[in-house]
Amino acid sequence: MVDLVAQISEVIRSRRSTKPRLFNGDRIDDKIIWEILENANWAPNHGLTQPWRYKIFTDTGLEKLANFQADLYQKLTPEEKFKPEKYERMKTNLLKSSHVIVICMQRQKLEKILEIEEIEAVACSVQNMTLTAAAYGICSFWGSGGVTYTEELKEFLGLGEKDKCLGYLYLGYSDNPTTKSRRDPIQEKVEWFS
Structure with missing residues (x-):
């Protein structure tokens, strides 16, 4: 059991976000993608x-x-704010990924569970995906900028009126993955009541 906890801790603490521009274009086997998705399916949810x-x-x-x-x-984008280099990056950076998983939240019909709790459940499932990817040596990056929250993207994806897109999970291999990060001590973020 101690070995299993150590392995899980190592995956959690060594996982890093690597931007898609650092991906090398190598393809991930679809069987691994299905394993990543299966682990996402086991996230906690109310x-x-x-x-x-x-x-x-x-x-x-x-x-x-x-x-x-x-x-x-x-x-x-208004003409005066349009950046041709950003337009080109949007057309090319994504192509360095092996797979892009567009993350969506389907709102339950009865709306018994608060929407924020549904979003949190989806976030937990994404964490499961990033950890599984890391265990396979696959780089990941959860991006939510750009067109993520537009009605046009919802329509493109075929989402329902109350559904939401929560971003893209870019997956790929990299010859130069991000390996460093830092965290402030947990003791600075905790109040303990006994």
Whole structure:
């Protein structure tokens, strides 16, 4: 049991976010992606609503997603704020990923569970994915900027009116993955009541 705890702790503490621009384009086996998704499916959630939904983009699907987001950026950005270099990055950086998992939350019809709790459950499932990826030596990055919260993306993904996109999980291999990070001591963040 001690060895298992040590292994889990090592995966948790060594996991890092590596930006997609550092990915090398090597493809992850789909069997590993399914394992990552299966572990996501075991996240805690209130009322067993299991609100996580994932849209997987790979191969030519990556091009479709990259073109969509770059074109939407161009459409939504006033001319004086439009940056051609950002447009190009949106069209190309995503293509360095092996797979992009678009993270979605499906709102339960009865709305018995608060929306924030559903979002938290999805976040737990993403943590399961990033830890599983790290255990396989796969780099990951959860991004939620750009077009993430637009109605246009919801429509592109076929989401329902009360559903939400919570970002992209980029997955890939890197010849130069991020390995360093830091955390302030946990004692600075805890109040203990006895």
